Amino acid sequence: MRKNTKFLLLLLIITGMSVRSQNASRFFPEKDLISTGxxxxxxxWNENQWERDIRKIAEMGFEFxxxxxxAWYKMEPTxxxxxxxxLDKVVGICVKNNLKIVxxxxxxxxxAWMRINYPxxxxxxxxxxxxxxxxxxLNSTVNLKYRMFVAKIVSELAKRYGxxxxxxxxxxxxxxxxxxxxxxxxxxxxxxxxxxxxxxIEGLNSVWGTAFWSQWFNSFDQVVIPNTTLVGxxxxxxxxxxxxxxxxxxxxxxxxxxxxxxxxxxxxxNQYITTNYTAICTGADPRRTTKLDFAAYTAYPNGGSxxxxxxxxxxxxSKVILFAGEYYKSVGGVSGVMEIQPGPVNWGSYNPLLLxxxxxxxxxxxxxxxxxIACSYRFRQINYSAEQYHAGIIKPDGVTxxxxxxxxxxxxxxxxxxxxxxxxxxxxxxxxxxRSTAILWNLDNYWAIDRQKxxxxxxxxxxPVKFLELTKSLGAPTEVIAEDTDFSKYKFLIxxxxxxxxxxxxxxxxxxxxxxxxLILTCRTATRxxxxxxxxxxxxxxxxxxxxxxxxxxxxxxxxxxGEVLMNSINYSWNNWADLLTPGKGTEILATYNNQFxxxxxxxxxxxxxxGSVTYIGVDTDDSKLEKNILKQIYTMAGATTEDxxxxxxxxxxxxxxxxxxxxxxxxxxxxxxxxxILVGEKMLKPAGVxxxxx
Numbered sequence: 001m002r003k004n005t006k007f008l009l010l011l012l013i014i015t016g017m018s019v020r021s022q023n024a025s026r027f028f029p030e031k032d033l034i035s036t037g038x039x040x041x042x043x044x045w046n047e048n049q050w051e052r053d054i055r056k057i058a059e060m061g062f063e064f065x066x067x068x069x070x071a072w073y074k075m076e077p078t079x080x081x082x083x084x085x086x087l088d089k090v091v092g093i094c095v096k097n098n099l100k101i102v103x104x105x106x107x108x109x110x111x112a113w114m115r116i117n118y119p120x121x122x123x124x125x126x127x128x129x130x131x132x133x134x135x136x137x138l139n140s141t142v143n144l145k146y147r148m149f150v151a152k153i154v155s156e157l158a159k160r161y162g163x164x165x166x167x168x169x170x171x172x173x174x175x176x177x178x179x180x181x182x183x184x185x186x187x188x189x190x191x192x193x194x195x196x197x198x199x200x201i202e203g204l205n206s207v208w209g210t211a212f213w214s215q216w217f218n219s220f221d222q223v224v225i226p227n228t229t230l231v232g233x234x235x236x237x238x239x240x241x242x243x244x245x246x247x248x249x250x251x252x253x254x255x256x257x258x259x260x261x262x263x264x265x266x267x268x269x270n271q272y273i274t275t276n277y278t279a280i281c282t283g284a285d286p287r288r289t290t291k292l293d294f295a296a297y298t299a300y301p302n303g304g305s306x307x308x309x310x311x312x313x314x315x316x317x318s319k320v321i322l323f324a325g326e327y328y329k330s331v332g333g334v335s336g337v338m339e340i341q342p343g344p345v346n347w348g349s350y351n352p353l354l355l356x357x358x359x360x361x362x363x364x365x366x367x368x369x370x371x372x373i374a375c376s377y378r379f380r381q382i383n384y385s386a387e388q389y390h391a392g393i394i395k396p397d398g399v400t401x402x403x404x405x406x407x408x409x410x411x412x413x414x415x416x417x418x419x420x421x422x423x424x425x426x427x428x429x430x431x432x433x434x435r436s437t438a439i440l441w442n443l444d445n446y447w448a449i450d451r452q453k454x455x456x457x458x459x460x461x462x463x464p465v466k467f468l469e470l471t472k473s474l475g476a477p478t479e480v481i482a483e484d485t486d487f488s489k490y491k492f493l494i495x496x497x498x499x500x501x502x503x504x505x506x507x508x509x510x511x512x513x514x515x516x517x518x519l520i521l522t523c524r525t526a527t528r529x530x531x532x533x534x535x536x537x538x539x540x541x542x543x544x545x546x547x548x549x550x551x552x553x554x555x556x557x558x559x560x561x562x563g564e565v566l567m568n569s570i571n572y573s574w575n576n577w578a579d580l581l582t583p584g585k586g587t588e589i590l591a592t593y594n595n596q597f598x599x600x601x602x603x604x605x606x607x608x609x610x611x612g613s614v615t616y617i618g619v620d621t622d623d624s625k626l627e628k629n630i631l632k633q634i635y636t637m638a639g640a641t642t643e644d645x646x647x648x649x650x651x652x653x654x655x656x657x658x659x660x661x662x663x664x665x666x667x668x669x670x671x672x673x674x675x676x677x678i679l680v681g682e683k684m685l686k687p688a689g690v691x692x693x694x695x
Contacts, residue, residue, distance in 0.1 A: 024294040024332035027169065027272040028372040031422050033655060036412050037064035037102060037375035038393060039339070042090045043074045044382055049398065051093055056394070057379060058097035060405065061412035065094050066338070066375055069104030069174050070136065072153060073111040082156050091161070100168045102375070103161050105259055107150045108136040108174040114149060121146035124183040126229040135386075137177045141255035142189040150255075154262045162267035169272040171338065172259045175298060176275055178252035178283035180244070182225055186251075191220045193247045207531045208239045238451050239532050245283075245447040253288035260291035276338035279324035280461060282450075285443045286331045287482055294332030296373065297324045298339035301362060303348030308648040309665025311687055314355040318648045318663035321362060322472070323465045325369025326480040327441070336373030337366040342404030343391025351389070353403075357688035360407040361661050364690045367415075368652035368659035376408060414680050414692075418657065421679060421694065426656030428477070429695070434640040435476035438490040439467055442482060445499045448532055449524060455556040457576045463620070464496040467522075470628045472650050474635060475643030487512040491638065494631075497524035500532065506542045513546075514610030518638050520631070521547060522617045523554075523579045547616040548587035548607035552580040555596070565603050565619055565626055567591035572626040579618030581605055590615070590630065604630060613638070649685065660691040 028035065038057055042050050057065060068075070068087060076082055094101055114121055115133040122131040123140045131138035139146045161167050198204040201217055210216045215237060217223055226240040260273045267273075272293040277286055279299045286295040301316030308318060321337070328335035342359055344351040363374050381392035381402070393405035401409070428436075441464045450460040459466075464480075471478040471494070479490075483505060487493055493512060498521075506526065513519050526540045535541040539551040555578040557563055563574045571594055581602040583589055591604035604626075606615040615634055617627060635642050645651065648663035660670050662685040670683050670691055680692035 024272065024334045025372070027270065027293065028334065030424060030655065031419060033419055033422060034336075034367045034371055034415060035063045035100075035373050036061070036408070036415070037066055037100075037373060038062045039066045039069075039375065039378040040090075040380075041070070041378065041382075042067070042086070043071045045380070045398075047086070047089075050090060053379065053394075053398070054090070054093045054097055054099065056399070058099055060393070060401070060409050061416075062099065062408075064100040064102055064168060064373075064375075066102045066171070067091075067094075067104060068157070069106060069171060070109045072106035072109055075106065075157070076111060076153055079113055079117065080152075082153075084156070084160055088160075091164070091166070095166045099166075101161075101164075101166055102169045102171055103157065103167050104171040105150070105154050105157060105173060105263075107139070107154070107172070107255075107259065108176075109133075110139055110146070110149070114146075118145050118149075120183070120185065121149070122183075123179060123181040123186070126180065126182055126227050128182055130183075136174060137179060140181050140183050140185055141251045142181070143183070143185045147255070147258065150259065151262055154259050155266070158263045158266035162263065162271070165268070167267075167271055169274065170263055170267065171296070172256050172263075172273065172275045172292070174276060175278050175339075176252050176256060176284045178248045178285070180225075180248060181251075182227065187225055189251065190225050190244065190247050191223055193250065194223060194243065195220050197243075207533075208237055208243075209533075210237070212237075238448075241451055242444070242447055242532050246444070248283065249285040249288050249443065252284045253286075253290075256289050257291040260289075264291070274338070277328065279320045282443070282446060282461065286328060287442070289331070292332065294334050294336075295328045296336050296338035297328045298377070299324060299337050299362065299366065300339075300341045300345060302341065302352070302354060302358070303345055304350040304352070305348075308663055309687075311355055311665040312648075312663070314352055315358055315648075315663050315665070315688055316354070316362065318650070319462070319465050319469065321365045321369065322650065323468055323480065325366055325371065326439075326468065326478065329370055330480060330482050330485070334370065334372050336371040336375075338373065338375050339377040340366070340374065341391070342376050342378075342393050342408065343402055344389075345391070346387055346389035355688045356403065357407065357686075357690075359404040360411050361663070361688045361690055363408070363411045364659060364692075365650070365661045368650075368654055368657075368661065370654060374411075376404070418679060418692065421657075423656055428653055431641055432475075432477050432653055434491060434638075435471075435474070435635060435642070436490045437471045437476045437478040437492040437494065438481045438485070438487070439464055439471075439478060440483065440493060440495045440498060441480050444530075445497065448499045448528070449497060455576060457556075457559070458620075460497075466624055467494050467496050467627070467631075469647070470624060470631055473628065473643070473645045473647070474632055475645065475651060476635070476640075477653060483508075487517060488515060490517070491640065492518045492520065492634065494520045494522075495525055496522045499524055499527055500530050501526045501528075501542060502530050503542065506546060510546060510609070513612035513614055516611035518612055518634055519546075519614045520617065520634060521614065523577050523620060543616070544584075546609075547605060547614055548609075549581045549583040549602065549605045549616060551618070552582055552601075554579050555598075563596055563619075564594035565591050565621070566594040567604065567626060567629065570629075572621055573623075574619050574621045574626070576622065577620040578603065581616070581618050583607075590633070591619070591626065593619075606634075656694060658693050658695065660685055660689075662687055662689045 587607040
């Protein structure tokens with residue numbers, strides 16, 4: 001294959017002909033509400049079992065089958081020799097059983113012959129050791145040989161199944177990791193990426209601050225990927241590391257777009273293209289792609305964490321679907337769960353049985369949060385290899401439904417019933433519209449802060465999630481949005497720990513407030529510019545006029561020390577972070593510090609601007625009671641009503657339906673209006689309970 005120069009040149013100029021759909025919902029009829037699917041791996045089973053298995057999938061009520069994501073070895077058993085006869089047979093059995101298909105590109109798991117013949121297609125770790133085949137996601141996304149082989153297999157798949165009307169969509173790769181790659185190819189690509197960004201080496205030296213500790217470069221050829229393992233945590237340049245994160249995310253996104261471009265050359269217009277990011281995604285950035293129609297996610301809420309209350313370890317982490325369900329909709333406008341656990345997993349710190357009803361609750365949670373698809377990993381629990389203890393919809397005997405399988409069937413049956421109740425063009429109730437909220441978040445800020453937390457108590461991922469939990473506890477419909485979103489669609493905009501900003505974003509915030517929006521900013525916002533430099537001026541200088549106050553300094557406490565904050569005659573405790581604020585004229589002090597040597601200093605301030613208001617929350621508390629009461633006060637002052645749901649109880653409105661799910665270990669009685677008609681469940685929402693009603 002080393003002689004394929006012509007193909008390689010073509011590969012380099014492929015750009016893909018499609019751009020992200022402006023309306024990805026066009027792939028999903030509104031009346032269907034949500035479509036259910038299942039992962040099936042025919043390559044893992046004897047051919048004489050395929051017919052039985054796929055017939056069972058249809059009998060259970062599933063609507064589509066997810067195929068081929070890890071089957072490269074079977075599609076191209078030796079280099080350049082393709083075999084799709086087995087997959088043709090599987091597709092035919094699916095069609096015979098009225099099942100649609102989501103076809104997958106196998107780029108996450110290359111065959112053994114590639115590692116043997118082309119070891120350069122694999123990444124190098126931070127010890128400069130080549131990865132090997134045996135797991136997934138270890139190929140170098142910037143290596144041209146790897147891309148050449150990917151282009152060929154994707155082209156073959158697309159030409160074979162792209163015009164098949166039973167194929168409804170395509171998943172590219174699997175849980176793309178944007179993993180750090182220190183290989184020579186990655187080093188060269190990183191230098192090109194830097195040169196494209198900075199143009200001159202002087203520009204890079206300025207942004208990276210290479211005058212510090214004699215890191216100065218005379219040319220881009222001298223630059224190497226920053227390696228914390230070899231340099232040590234203290235010695236690494238945070239600006240270089242931030243750029244490496246951005247480069248890795250860009251490379252991953254480009255590789256996904258590269259495949260999407262090939263697919264679009266061959267597939268039907270009504271076949272969607274997506275991929276399945278992990279719910280907690282800190283490497284790959286879905287917003288960097290341009291050719292995916294939307295972003296799906298995988299959700300594994302229960303992997304041995306204690307969670308809420310006595311039975312929380314059986315109910316799963318409520319925050320997993322909570323955040324992913326909103327965040328991934330910011331790509332393409334819709335989303336869905338492509339992979340959800342149907343029972344215990346094999347990789348958790350411990351792997352307990354789930355409380356009966358939990359899988360069904362997770363499915364309803366994804367549905368309520370707006371998912372258009374709900375797919376489960378996997379149909380059969382495999383009897384061998386790395387994931388043999390990972391539960392399936394079907395038990396290891398190959399025929400008996402697991403608890404999760406039965407709950408999936410219940411969910412499917414109930415969805416069919418809800419479809420009959422669906423009425424088009426439903427408008428969100430006025431009381432919910434009055435609470436419409438957005439949380440502004442991006443991965444750049446996660447990367448920047450997580451590198452320099454300043455206190456070990458700072459929870460970089462959890463901090464924005466906690467504000468989503470708070471708004472949901474107040475009954476506010478909340479989305480997680482990007483900077484290019486129209487802020488005016490939301491009554492309230494929360495910006496938690498948004499470290500890196502520029503003047504354009506600050507101006508957009510000001511315009512939002514002047515036009516009637518209510519902006520809530522928190523500590524660690526606007527402390528640095530986009531390059532990660534602290535402002536040459538007062539702390540968080542761009543915020544001073546906006547929040548009507550100056551940030552004097554910041555305090556962090558030891559684990560055994562508790563600070564106090566006073567608001568409305570109530571004392572709250574804090575321990576993690578405290579900005580000391582000096583308010584300007586016309587700025588209202590909402591809360592003050594009530595101990596330490598700076599007792600009486602402002603902790604939370606607010607002031608009106610134009611038609612709206614700005615509130616700055618300078619303190620981070622563990623129990624979040626202070627922040628919740630501040631938000632409630634802001635909603636109330638803006639004329640919005642609020643609820644008071646306990647931790648783990650979430651409500652949603654979607655397509656005319658109201659939903660409630662309960663991740664807590666206690667019963668909770670929902671207070672429904674007299675006009676409510678219950679369609680699923682009952683008012684007493686038990687742990688793992690689900691309630692669906694219309695008004």
